[in-house]
Amino acid sequence: MTELSTPTIGVLALQGDVREHLKALTDAGAQARPVRRPEELAEVDGLVIPGGESTTMSKLAVVFGMLEPLRAFVRDAKPVYGTCAGMIMVADKLLDAREDQETLGGIDMIVRRNAFGRQNESFEAAIEVAGIPGGPVEGVFIRAPWVESVGAAVEVLATYGGHAVAVRQGNVLATSFHPELTGDHRVHALFVEMVRASAE
Amino acid sequence: MSSTPTTPQNPETGTARVKRGMAEQLKGGVIMDVVTPEEAKIAEDAGAVAVMALERVPADIRKDGGVARMSDPDMIDGIIDAVSIPVMAKSRIGHFVEAQVLQSLGVDYIDESEVLTPADEVNHSDKWAFTTPFVCGATNLGEALRRIAEGAAMIRSKGEAGTGNVVEAVRHLRQIKGEIAKLRGCDNNELYAAAKELRAPFELVKEVAELGKLPVVLFSAGGVATPADAALMRQLGAEGVFVGSGIFKSGDPAKRAAAIVKATTFYDDPKVIADVSRNLGEAMVGINCDTLPEAERYANRGW
Numbered sequence: 001m002t003e004l005s006t007p008t009i010g011v012l013a014l015q016g017d018v019r020e021h022l023k024a025l026t027d028a029g030a031q032a033r034p035v036r037r038p039e040e041l042a043e044v045d046g047l048v049i050p051g052g053e054s055t056t057m058s059k060l061a062v063v064f065g066m067l068e069p070l071r072a073f074v075r076d077a078k079p080v081y082g083t084c085a086g087m088i089m090v091a092d093k094l095l096d097a098r099e100d101q102e103t104l105g106g107i108d109m110i111v112r113r114n115a116f117g118r119q120n121e122s123f124e125a126a127i128e129v130a131g132i133p134g135g136p137v138e139g140v141f142i143r144a145p146w147v148e149s150v151g152a153a154v155e156v157l158a159t160y161g162g163h164a165v166a167v168r169q170g171n172v173l174a175t176s177f178h179p180e181l182t183g184d185h186r187v188h189a190l191f192v193e194m195v196r197a198s199a200e
Numbered sequence: 201m202s203s204t205p206t207t208p209q210n211p212e213t214g215t216a217r218v219k220r221g222m223a224e225q226l227k228g229g230v231i232m233d234v235v236t237p238e239e240a241k242i243a244e245d246a247g248a249v250a251v252m253a254l255e256r257v258p259a260d261i262r263k264d265g266g267v268a269r270m271s272d273p274d275m276i277d278g279i280i281d282a283v284s285i286p287v288m289a290k291s292r293i294g295h296f297v298e299a300q301v302l303q304s305l306g307v308d309y310i311d312e313s314e315v316l317t318p319a320d321e322v323n324h325s326d327k328w329a330f331t332t333p334f335v336c337g338a339t340n341l342g343e344a345l346r347r348i349a350e351g352a353a354m355i356r357s358k359g360e361a362g363t364g365n366v367v368e369a370v371r372h373l374r375q376i377k378g379e380i381a382k383l384r385g386c387d388n389n390e391l392y393a394a395a396k397e398l399r400a401p402f403e404l405v406k407e408v409a410e411l412g413k414l415p416v417v418l419f420s421a422g423g424v425a426t427p428a429d430a431a432l433m434r435q436l437g438a439e440g441v442f443v444g445s446g447i448f449k450s451g452d453p454a455k456r457a458a459a460i461v462k463a464t465t466f467y468d469d470p471k472v473i474a475d476v477s478r479n480l481g482e483a484m485v486g487i488n489c490d491t492l493p494e495a496e497r498y499a500n501r502g503w
Contacts, residue, residue: 014465015249017224036466051225053249053285060247060465063458084225098244098284113284119308120331122218123211141211142222143286143308181221 007195010035010044012070014060016052016085020180021188028188030195038069046079046195049086049104051142051178054113057085058102067102074106079171079198081191087111087174088145095148106172108151115146115163116176127177129158129166132186139165139177146176171198219333219353222309223417226250226286226354226440230430230461231419233257233444235275237282243447246457250286250308252442253279258315258362259445259484262496268316270298276305288335293502294320296329303332309354310334312347314501315361315444324502327351337421339372339499341379345400345408346503348416355414357438358499359422362445364486366423368499369433373420377437383409422499425450425483427463427476434467451481 006029011021013034025032025048035041047070049057061067074080074090082090088097089104091111116123119142127139139160147164150156158166158175165176166187171194179187229249234240240251255271256264270291280287286308291298293312298319302310310332312325327334328351337358338344344355357376359369379398386394386409395405407415420438424430425446433441441464443457450456459476466472494500 013228015228017221017227019227020224052227053225053229055244055285056229056247056249056461060462063462064466096284118306119218119222119286119333120303120306121213122222123213124215124217125211140217140221142218142225178221181217181224 004029005196005199006031007045007192007199008033008043009046009048009192009195010041011048011050012057012086014064014066015056016050017178017180018050021048021050021083024180024185024188025192028185028192030192036064036066038065041066041069041073045199046081046191047073048191049080049082049089050180051084051086054085054088055098055101057089062102067104070104074104074172077171077198079173079191079194080104080106081173083175083178083180084142084144087176088113090172090174107167107169107174108154109164109167110148111145112148113145114143115148116141116144119143125160127158127160127165129187130155131157132190134186137179137184137186138182140181141165141177144176214331216353220416222286222333223335223354226419227417228465229440230457230464231288231440231442232447232457233442234279234448237278239448239453240279240282240287242454243457244283244285246454247461248285248457249440250288251279251283252288252290252311252444253307254290257445257448258498259364259449260362261315262362262487270295270301270316273301273305276302276307280306290316291325292316293318294323294325296325299325299330299332299334303330307332312336312352314358314498318501324350327353335419337499337502338376340375341408342398342400343503344376344414344418345398345404348404348414349401352416354417354419356419356421356442358502359420359424360489360492361422361498362487363423363489363492364425364446364449364484365489366425366429366432367489369420369422369424370436372422372499373433373436373438376414376418380408380413384412424460425486426480427459427473430460431463431467431473434464440464446484449484451483456480456483
């Protein structure tokens, strides 16, 4: 058996559940660190965009000069994984968003913000994800978005209620739900694998 | 698409995980008190992670006196319609019917708040009975754990709301963090005594001792008026900040709101805090907490 490499993966730390992602990535075999500045982004092999408030994240990315470096990171085909607000950030197009909301793009899809409803409709459900063996993952959906439509190059990994909730295009992965809030780190392990493969 | 696994619909709403998880998504952010849809939009534009819809900000509640109650549902509806970020609203302590109304309006979080006049001087609301999650204020660890035992999914310091003076929030946060640090060194024998002393359930006390933190998100609230205040609270261990009167009682609310958001993210970078603190105009005037009569101290409400 060959020794597995330990990739360095950043978590965008402008706002959101950063600590949970750092822990999940560490448990999944990566070296994880928060990223708030362009020079910190330059030092990581892959990036997680956490859950949080996507309008806040997008504004802070613009104000602190992170938007262009982040877009370049995606363009350079470095691996990126977005959960919930992070899924919104990697969408090429949005529905039900403020007109001035900037995204990084990366996945040819249209994402509807807060599509599953307000907090009273937030829910947990078991989700089968293609490429993740060992049974369904625990899906925690919080004011969650869904994927309204995808382009031909996008792989839909999971659906719920007829809507795509986990997708991948090339090196960009996105889920509507929050694996970082559960003890099950199989989705993070899949992402760590993507980062390893891309670094080789 | 045929190869994509399909999942049967079996959603479970109102679980502790989705309630507490909602607060996790607010971390590193600023939640702002607003009294109109226009203010809510200013807050959203400035980068607030959520707004707290209320009829009067605490500074005005202090000034006007009288009984402070839940806001008019029309006003809350107006704010929910105006913004896409989460909307919170306040119920009186122990007034579970106000909380039922807020839940029916679809607010995203209910603040069972000492800023309003308490409706029950013995019992807080049973927060497990709701789908909507609750945030509650605390001045110390025992109080925080009693609220969590009642179902609170998020804790904030009480501070002394409406004063523009951060001294009480600092006291409460230091108290909570200090008591958590003390638990870290306790063995099981000592934890039983600690639970008795804290007047909190043993299981929660043990969980805090193991985690080294509360099992829910901890924010600061009460008296934050400047970007440096917000950064101070974060450096003291708050995971995010509520700002009440400090924004809309200041000279230039939009600018101050955006500055506080930036300082909350870069709380450990004095250069950023200096930059965003320039030319903000008048801060709210503020009140010295020492001169507040006992009856006007909101932090003493709740137990």
